[in-house]
Amino acid sequence: xxxxxxxxxxxxxxxxxxxxxxxxxxVNYCPTKVLVLSKDYNAKGYHPPQVQDAELCRxxxxxxxxxxxxxxxxxxxPSDGDEDKExxxx
Amino acid sequence: xxxxxxxxxxQDNPMSQFLRMERMPxxxxxxxxxxxxxTAFAEAVKxxxxxxxxxxxxxxxxxxxxxxxxxxxxxFHSTHGRAIPLATGLKLANPEMxxxxxxxxxxxxxxxxxxxxxxxxRNMDITVVCVNNFTYGMTGGQMTPTTPHTANASTxxxxxxxxxxxxxxxxxxxxATYIARWTSLHARQISGSIKEAxxxxxxxxxxxxxxxxxxxxxRNRLGDGLDALEYYQNDAEIAHGLDTRQxxxxxxxxxxxxxxxxxxxxxxxxxxxxxxxxxxxxEYELYGKTTPEKEAEAKAKAESAxxxxx
Numbered sequence: 001x002x003x004x005x006x007x008x009x010x011x012x013x014x015x016x017x018x019x020x021x022x023x024x025x026x027v028n029y030c031p032t033k034v035l036v037l038s039k040d041y042n043a044k045g046y047h048p049p050q051v052q053d054a055e056l057c058r059x060x061x062x063x064x065x066x067x068x069x070x071x072x073x074x075x076x077x078p079s080d081g082d083e084d085k086e087x088x089x090x
Numbered sequence: 091x092x093x094x095x096x097x098x099x100x101q102d103n104p105m106s107q108f109l110r111m112e113r114m115p116x117x118x119x120x121x122x123x124x125x126x127x128x129t130a131f132a133e134a135v136k137x138x139x140x141x142x143x144x145x146x147x148x149x150x151x152x153x154x155x156x157x158x159x160x161x162x163x164x165x166f167h168s169t170h171g172r173a174i175p176l177a178t179g180l181k182l183a184n185p186e187m188x189x190x191x192x193x194x195x196x197x198x199x200x201x202x203x204x205x206x207x208x209x210x211x212r213n214m215d216i217t218v219v220c221v222n223n224f225t226y227g228m229t230g231g232q233m234t235p236t237t238p239h240t241a242n243a244s245t246x247x248x249x250x251x252x253x254x255x256x257x258x259x260x261x262x263x264x265x266a267t268y269i270a271r272w273t274s275l276h277a278r279q280i281s282g283s284i285k286e287a288x289x290x291x292x293x294x295x296x297x298x299x300x301x302x303x304x305x306x307x308x309r310n311r312l313g314d315g316l317d318a319l320e321y322y323q324n325d326a327e328i329a330h331g332l333d334t335r336q337x338x339x340x341x342x343x344x345x346x347x348x349x350x351x352x353x354x355x356x357x358x359x360x361x362x363x364x365x366x367x368x369x370x371x372x373e374y375e376l377y378g379k380t381t382p383e384k385e386a387e388a389k390a391k392a393e394s395a396x397x398x399x400x
Contacts, residue, residue, distance in 0.1 A: 016099040021120035023315045029275075046120065064104075065133065065277040068125025070114060073103050 010077035011059030013051050019071035022046030026063035026072055032056040035063065107142075108132035110162050117156060121307075121315020123274030123300025124154055124221050128161070130277050131190075131219065134284035135163075145188045145288075148177040150202060153227040153302075154194035154220075171201025174209045177216045185359055188217070188288055195222040196234040199255055203235070210264035210293050212358040217287045217294045220257060223302035231305030238341040242309045256338035258350050261295040268294035269334065269351040273322035274301065276347060283349060292357050299326075299345060312342070 013034060020042060027035045027049050034057045038050040049072070051057075057074065064073045100111035109132065118124050135145065142163055149158040151170040158165035168176040177189045191198075198206055198220050209216065225243055226232040233243035235255045242249055258269045268290040270283040280298055287294035301307055301318030312318065321342065329337075330348040337346040356364070366374045 014099065014102070016103075019115040021115075023121040025121075025126075025315065025319065028316055029319070062277070065129055065281070066126055066275070067129065068118060068122055069116070070103065070105050070109060070111075070125065070129065073105070075102075 007079075009059040010055075011057040011061075011074040012077050013054070013057055013063070014073050014075065015049060015051075016071040017042045017048040018044075019069050020046055020048035021069055022048060023068065024049075025066045025068065029066055030063055031060060032058055104136075105129065105132050108135060108162055110160055113160055116160055118153060119302075119304045121301060121303035121318070122153070122227075123223065123298070123315070123318075124157065126274045126277055127219065127221050127280060127298050127300065128157055130280040131192075131284050132161075133281040134288065137281070138285045138288050140188060140288065144186060145190065146177075146180055147190050147192055148173045148180065149192040150194075150197040151228070152194040152197045153223075154192055155197060155228075157192040171197055171203075172205065173197065174202055174205040174214075174216070174218070178205075178209060178214055181214065181216055182359070185215075189215075190288070191216060191218045193218065193220055194227070195220060195224065195236040195257070196226045196232075199235045199257060199260070207260070207264045210261050210266040210295070213265060213267060213292045213355050215292055215357040215359065217284070217290075218296070219284060219287075220295070220297045221300050222257065222297055223300045223306060225302050225306040225309075227302045227305055231302075231309055236339075238339055238343075240341045241306070244305070244309065254339070256334070257297045258295070258337050259334040261293075262334040262351055265293070265355070266295045266351065267292035267353050267355050268349075269297075270295075270349040271297040271299070271337065271345075272347050273299040273319075273326050273345060275319045275322040276326070279347075286349075286352075290352070292355055299339075299347075 027037050034051055035049040036052040037047045042048050059074055059076050061074050145163050147158050147161050147163050147165040149155040150168055150173040158167040166176055173191045173193050177191045181189045222236055224237050226234055231244040233245045233250055237243055237250050237254055239253050240249045258271050261269050268287050272280045283296050287296050301315050303315045307318055326345045326347050328348045329346045332346055332350055334350050339345055
């Protein structure tokens with residue numbers, strides 16, 4: 001797809017594994033399927049999510065909104081720098 | 091790219107200015123929908139740009155009642171069912187405050203049922219967010235006035251033989267001026283509705299259908315939180331402006347969601363002021379003046395009197 005000078009928004013996912021209760025909401029409802037449930041356990045015995053493909057994250061913040069534990073948030077990825085900042089996808 | 095196990099997670103989290111991060115993790119069960127509603131509320135407050143010192147949260151008892159303990163705003167954890175009377179008092183004492191009631195279905199419509207209908211009747215200028223999970227979660231899964239017909243609860247082990255309240259219809263019949271309903275899957279829509287409700291003048295009511303995985307889902311063998319969200323995804327129908335007589339929920343039936351009512355009506359305080367200004371006349375001191383305002387007025391009066399004497 002061609003969006004002129006606009007770039008796709010990119011996000012970085014931050015997960016607090018110790019607060020997670022493994023409900024799977026973020027994994028199931030991520031529109032670009034960035035997350036997957038980890039095979040590891042956290043201290044409570046739940047499987048926290050882990051990022052399977054960080055490149056797919058579009059910074060929509062739906063995981064942040066749907067997470068009942070406040071244990072995940074997304075921050076905008078730092079831009080490459082050589083691009084015009086105003087054209088960075090909102 | 092991915093930053094896992096961030097040591098400063100609680101401080102860096104964008105929710106940290108709205109939530110008491112030192113109290114996390116919270117007590118709600120895995121898959122419970124209340125946390126989503128709290129996040130949506132924080133998002134709504136952020137978007138509305140309101141002064142955080144001018145918002146107060148009141149909640150009663152129950153799982154949803156715990157919300158008051160987790161938000162970093164002025165918050166009151168009141169007695170069972172009495173969140174609305176406390177909120178009414180707050181609003182009347184300081185009309186500049188935005189008062190928000192966070193309450194569960196049992197707390198709000200069973201124990202506090204009378205308070206709910208009368209606050210709606212008076213069009214008290216408060217926002218009520220009801221997290222409806224169809225059961226009393228904290229006390230052990232008893233039937234509430236919103237438990238769907240035939241659903242299993244610990245007090246109705248052979249199925250519920252009563253018919254439930256339809257909360258938007260109840261609120262509409264009592265005179266509420268803003269009514270919306272969403273499920274906990276509609277996180278962005280809840281956030282938008284709460285933002286509208288905060289800015290709405292009058293009694294605004296937002297109902298959120300949320301899963302109770304430990305009691306309602308388990309007793310009815312409906313699976314976990316994800317199964318509940320899948321049910322919401324498949325069976326929730328957005329119908330803005332639908333007549334509230336058509337929005338009742340059958341057991342695992344279709345859920346009508348959306349903004350059903352938005353209208354303008356004089357609020358309780360408007361009516362009090364208007365009525366007394368009419369009946370008593372000029373001598374009536376407008377109700378709702380804060381103490382600093384009264385002091386400033388008295389000071390100005392004294393100064394003008396002193397000037398007159400000179």
